[in-house]
Amino acid sequence: MNTQPLAVVLVSGGLDSMVSAALAREAGYRLLALSIDYNQRHRVELAAARRVATELGAERHVVLPLDLSAFGGSALTDDIDVPKDGVGAEGQGGIPVTYVPARNTIFLSLALGWSEAAGARDLFIGVNALDYSGYPDCRPEFIHAFEGLAELATKAGVEGAPFRIRAPLQHMTKADIAREGARLGLDMGLSWSCYDPAPGGLHCGLCDSCRLRAKGFEEAGIADPTRYAAKP
Numbered sequence: 001m002n003t004q005p006l007a008v009v010l011v012s013g014g015l016d017s018m019v020s021a022a023l024a025r026e027a028g029y030r031l032l033a034l035s036i037d038y039n040q041r042h043r044v045e046l047a048a049a050r051r052v053a054t055e056l057g058a059e060r061h062v063v064l065p066l067d068l069s070a071f072g073g074s075a076l077t078d079d080i081d082v083p084k085d086g087v088g089a090e091g092q093g094g095i096p097v098t099y100v101p102a103r104n105t106i107f108l109s110l111a112l113g114w115s116e117a118a119g120a121r122d123l124f125i126g127v128n129a130l131d132y133s134g135y136p137d138c139r140p141e142f143i144h145a146f147e148g149l150a151e152l153a154t155k156a157g158v159e160g161a162p163f164r165i166r167a168p169l170q171h172m173t174k175a176d177i178a179r180e181g182a183r184l185g186l187d188m189g190l191s192w193s194c195y196d197p198a199p200g201g202l203h204c205g206l207c208d209s210c211r212l213r214a215k216g217f218e219e220a221g222i223a224d225p226t227r228y229a230a231k232p
Contacts, residue, residue, distance in 0.1 A: 006120035013048030015191040016126035033058035038068040048192035074100040082196040084206040104137035131174040174216025189225030198229035205230035
């Protein structure tokens with residue numbers, strides 16, 4: 001009988017979630033990988049999520065359909081142009097239009113449901129609050145608050161078996177994350193970051209996510225395996 005603990009890892013297909021899940025594996029967890037098909041503009045990331053889950057040896061990978069384009073309100077789920085003029089240049093209060101309303105709250109809620117059903121007590125999410133686009137649901141305050149909610153909202157939490165929301169990249173820069181991926185021996189070219197994919201399977205190079213990705217590899221001094229349509 002395998003005595004290693006289970007963890008549910010949110011795997012978007014991006015670099016951050018790949019490194020977060022790999023850190024869970026390194027810590028000795030067996031992985032249950034969860035990806036959400038929310039009808040995002042960059043659905044190509046789901047193919048990357050499958051590659052990442054396979055590469056990391058996830059025991060099971062669920063791609064859950066949940067069409068958030070029915071709500072809209074984001075350049076990733078609605079007929080709104082993805083900004084290409086620099087990180088955080090659009091949106092009110094510095095929050096860009098690529099913010100998907102309550103996305104991490106929704107995703108963590110789904111991961112929490114699977115965790116309780118599977119008997120896992122640890123959930124891994126690849127958010128960080130240093131080099132990021134300013135999304136409110138990437139902040140440490142949010143992660144801490146959700147952990148408290150999970151204890152109140154679940155049978156397991158009420159019965160004294162609380163959940164832990166692990167955000168191992170929380171205080172890392174993109175350069176730190178790239179270095180960590182290299183230390184872990186990951187093929188980071190398997191991941192996908194671009195919000196507005198270009199023809200031919202290329203990252204556009206100009207959206208917030210591409211700029212942050214390229215900046216991370218450059219500052220880390222690590223060769224960027226990403227194929228861009230335009231130089232970030």
